[in-house]
Structure formats: C-alpha cells, structure tokens
Amino acid sequence: MAQITPDMTISSVVDRWPDAARIFARYGLSCASCSISKSETIHAGATGHGGGRVNVEDLMRDLNVLADSGKLPDNLPAASATASMGGMKMRGMAEQKGIKHVIAVMSGKGGVGKSLVAGLLAVGLKRRGFRVGVLDGDITGPSIPRMFGVREKPPVAPDGKSLMPSFSRGAIPIMSMNLLLPDEGDAVIWRGPMVSGAIRQFFSDVQWGELDYLIVDLPPGTSDAPLTVMQALPVDGVVLVTTPQALAAMVVTKAVKLVKQLGGEILGIVENMAYVRTPDGSHIEVFGPSQGLKLVIASNAPLIAKLPIDPEIARLSDAGLIESYESPESEELIVNFLERAPEKHPQVAVA
Ligand SMILES: Nc1ncnc2c1ncn2[C@@H]1O[C@H](COP(=O)(O)OP(=O)(O)OP(=O)(O)O)[C@@H](O)[C@H]1O
Ligand SMILES: [Mg+2]
Known part of the structure; x- marks a missing residue:
C-alpha cells in the first residue's frame, strides 16, 4: 500500500521525508516552504497552486518511490520546467x-x-x-x-x-x-x-x-x-x-x-x-x-x-x-x- 496519499499534508510528508520537498518543487509546488503547507493537503496543493497543471498521479508515484526506497526517483521533471528558484x-x-x-x-x-x-x-x-x-x-x-x-x-x-x-x-x-x-x-x-x-x-x-x-x-x-x-x-x-x-x-x-x-x-x-x-x-x-x-x-x-x-x-x-x-x-x-x-x-x- 502507498505510504504517501493525496490527503496527507505537504508539511507532514516533508517532515518525515525531507527530500520530498525536492519532488514537490520539481512539480511546481515550491510552496512546500510556505506556511500554507502546514495545513494544505497534497491534493489541495496540486490542484490549487499548481493551477491544475500538476499531474497528481505522477507526483504520488514519485513521492512513493522516495518513501519506499529512500531515494529520489530518476526521472523527475526538469528543474527548469518548474516555477521554483526564479x-x-x-x-x-x-x-x-x-x-x-x-x-x-x-x-x-x-x-x-x-x-x-x-x-x-x-x-x-x-x-x-x-x-x-x-x-x-x-x-x-x-x-x-x-x-x-x-x-x-x-x-x-x-x-x-x-x-x-x-x-x-x-x-x-x-x-x-x-x-x-x-x-x-x-x-x-x-x-x-x-x-x-x-x-x-x-x-x-x-x-x-x-x-x-x-x-x-x-x-x-x-x-x-x-x-x-x-x-x-x-x-x-x-x-x-x-x-x-x-x-x-x-x-x-x-x-x-x-x-x-x-x-x-x-x-x-x-x-x-x-x-x-x-x-x-x-x-x-x-x-x-x-x-x-x-x-x-x-x-x-x-x-x-x-x-x-x-x-x-x-x-x-x-x-x-x-x-x-x-x-x-x-x-x-x-x-x-x-x-x-x-x-x-x-x-x-x-x-
Ligand atoms: N577566514 C577569515 N579570516 C579572517 N577574517 C575573516 C575570515 N572570514 C571572514 N573574515 C572577516 O570577518 C568579517 C565577516 O565576514 P563576511 O562579511 O564575509 O561575513 P558574512 O557572512 O557575509 O556576514 P553578513 O552576515 O553580515 O553578511 C569580515 O570583516 C571578514 O573580513
Ligand atoms: Mg555578507
């Protein structure tokens, strides 16, 4: 069973798997750093800030690769394709x-x-x-x-x-x-x-x-x-x-x-x-x-x-x-x- 589910808050996931922040950022959810993430679920974040452009299925799959293996997945979306860092x-x-x-x-x-x-x-x-x-x-x-x-x-x-x-x-x-x-x-x-x-x-x-x-x-x-x-x-x-x-x-x-x-x-x-x-x-x-x-x-x-x-x-x-x-x-x-x-x-x- 998937360890990370869309109803979990972004901050609870990042607290437990700090590298998840990198995955969120690659999906355009660099708001993982902002205070909203304390109460915001992954689903709300992906459909809200991501403007509906975030592929929630891919995001969940990558998050769970991290949760299961402890390693970042190989094929994350390119950093340049996101809104993070400038x-x-x-x-x-x-x-x-x-x-x-x-x-x-x-x-x-x-x-x-x-x-x-x-x-x-x-x-x-x-x-x-x-x-x-x-x-x-x-x-x-x-x-x-x-x-x-x-x-x-x-x-x-x-x-x-x-x-x-x-x-x-x-x-x-x-x-x-x-x-x-x-x-x-x-x-x-x-x-x-x-x-x-x-x-x-x-x-x-x-x-x-x-x-x-x-x-x-x-x-x-x-x-x-x-x-x-x-x-x-x-x-x-x-x-x-x-x-x-x-x-x-x-x-x-x-x-x-x-x-x-x-x-x-x-x-x-x-x-x-x-x-x-x-x-x-x-x-x-x-x-x-x-x-x-x-x-x-x-x-x-x-x-x-x-x-x-x-x-x-x-x-x-x-x-x-x-x-x-x-x-x-x-x-x-x-x-x-x-x-x-x-x-x-x-x-x-x-x-
Ligand atoms: N290795 C070192 N040997 C001697 N003096 C140093 C060394 N490193 C820094 N200093 C001196 O310490 C002072 C503080 O260094 P610096 O201004 O680079 O720090 P900073 O982290 O940028 O500070 P701030 O947070 O104020 O921006 C400067 O006067 C600098 O010349
Ligand atoms: Mg300085």
Whole structure:
C-alpha cells in the first residue's frame, strides 16, 4: 500500500521525508516552504497552486518511490520546467543575456564569511579564465563593494534604459545596492516585494555581458531575506558557508532544508574560520572541532574547503584588495567547486 496519499499534508510528508520537498518543487509546488503547507493537503496543493497543471498521479508515484526506497526517483521533471528558484521567465532571460550559471552563497548565520566566500569564488574563477560577475544580494550591507574596493556608481548604459555594472580592479563586474546609495553608510530598509524587485532588476536591467558564473552573495538567515533573493533569481547551485560552532552547524541544517524546498542543489559546504595556523605550523581550532562531517551528512554535499582564520583576509578585505589574496586553501576551494560545478572549463576565446 502507498505510504504517501493525496490527503496527507505537504508539511507532514516533508517532515518525515525531507527530500520530498525536492519532488514537490520539481512539480511546481515550491510552496512546500510556505506556511500554507502546514495545513494544505497534497491534493489541495496540486490542484490549487499548481493551477491544475500538476499531474497528481505522477507526483504520488514519485513521492512513493522516495518513501519506499529512500531515494529520489530518476526521472523527475526538469528543474527548469518548474516555477521554483526564479522561475522560467528568469531562466529564459539568463539564457538571453548569456549568463550561464547563477551560484548563490548562503549561510544560516550572519558574519560567518558568506561575502568573503562569494568574493574568493569570483576571484579564483576569474583567475582561471572564467567570465565572472558578482551580484550583491544583501541590499543592506556594503561588504561586496568594500571588499573589492569599488566605489564608482554604476553608470547608465548607452541604451539609456539599463545600467552598466561597476568594475573591480581585476575587471570583475559588480552590482550592489550600496553603489547606488548616496552614502555608503545609508542602510536600506525595504519590504520583501521591493527587495525582489530590486534584485530582479540587478539581474535583468544590468548589462553584465556574457558570464560563465554570476555569483550571488545572499543576506544572512534562513528565513525571508535569502528566500526572497533566491526566488527572484534563476539560481543553479548553492554554496553553504558555516563556522565550526555547533550552533552554526545547526543553522546550516536549516539552510539545507530551505534549498531543498526550493528544488535547488547544494554544490558544497565551506567551513570558514576553521582554525588558526600557528608559526610552528600546527592548527588551533578556535571555534571547537570541525563539524564538517555532520554537515556533509546533513546536506549530502561535500565539504569543498576549510578556510583558516587569516589576518591577511581581514586586512585585504578591509583595504578593498581581496583580489590580491592567495592561499592554498582558497585554491582548493576553486578546485573542489569546479569538480561539482555545472561548467568546468572556461571558454577559450578563439583568436
Ligand atoms: N577566514 C577569515 N579570516 C579572517 N577574517 C575573516 C575570515 N572570514 C571572514 N573574515 C572577516 O570577518 C568579517 C565577516 O565576514 P563576511 O562579511 O564575509 O561575513 P558574512 O557572512 O557575509 O556576514 P553578513 O552576515 O553580515 O553578511 C569580515 O570583516 C571578514 O573580513
Ligand atoms: Mg555578507
């Protein structure tokens, strides 16, 4: 007998089989993450939000494959065919604009080094010849422009309708709300719909040029703010950042759940501030022992880097010189990212 039936609530199914959220998302029911799902049955969800387009029979079959085997079925509807993670329209626009992959950097907790990892990814990929841009999705913080030492206001494009991004010293295009504010210190307090509107415009109305990767720095948290940004953009993959504190690890588990609910893929986990290197070469684990293994189990994604606390990072990012930072660990981050990434080699321009 089927373990999952249409009269069960979406949330009860997701609670018991967390991966079911991915199946719901693939069927266009990314509302598995919204509060309605607490009381909504699968049948109501599929016939309501799905606008009657959801094939309930197929959905039930796939859910029960998961319940019976513990594994996701092989032939789920393609992610691009659903309304999750930015939706079809934004995906189509990405193609039109020549932006191949949108990668979001996320964490549960604030201050763990999201912006740093977004910066290091961009810098490392650029060094390897990829075309990379950075979209600052944290509209309240100045981290990205500051780290890259960018102050120049994004100029209006020649068409008079769109904006050019600002460029870092190393020619990485960057767009941030902070660059549009009269004063760097001006905080923006906006409601969700305005944030999604702004983020969408950062994507659609900015002349990024052709990009292999657009790296998106998300705002902190596992609730509305990062969710709003992720839903506004056609995100392909997510890199999760944490520190070894148990608490941070727990919050990351929540982030993992959120990404799954949106039908997204976690490419890898970065453990930041994992240790301090002493002059004699040994490591001190300031924030306690690594939680890497726990995170790998919780997210089913690999640990792609363990970054030490490095005064050089703090110094260079404060000075706007993150592009000068080099370390074996940040190299490893790029190597491992590319192992998992959708695009493994830069397009070599033919002369
Ligand atoms: N491994 C590290 N070694 C030294 N300093 C670091 C390291 N990682 C981050 N920092 C510093 O810690 C501060 C917070 O980092 P960052 O801004 O990247 O975190 P965040 O997660 O983006 O924060 P927020 O949640 O506020 O957006 C920055 O000043 C950064 O330079
Ligand atoms: Mg940040």
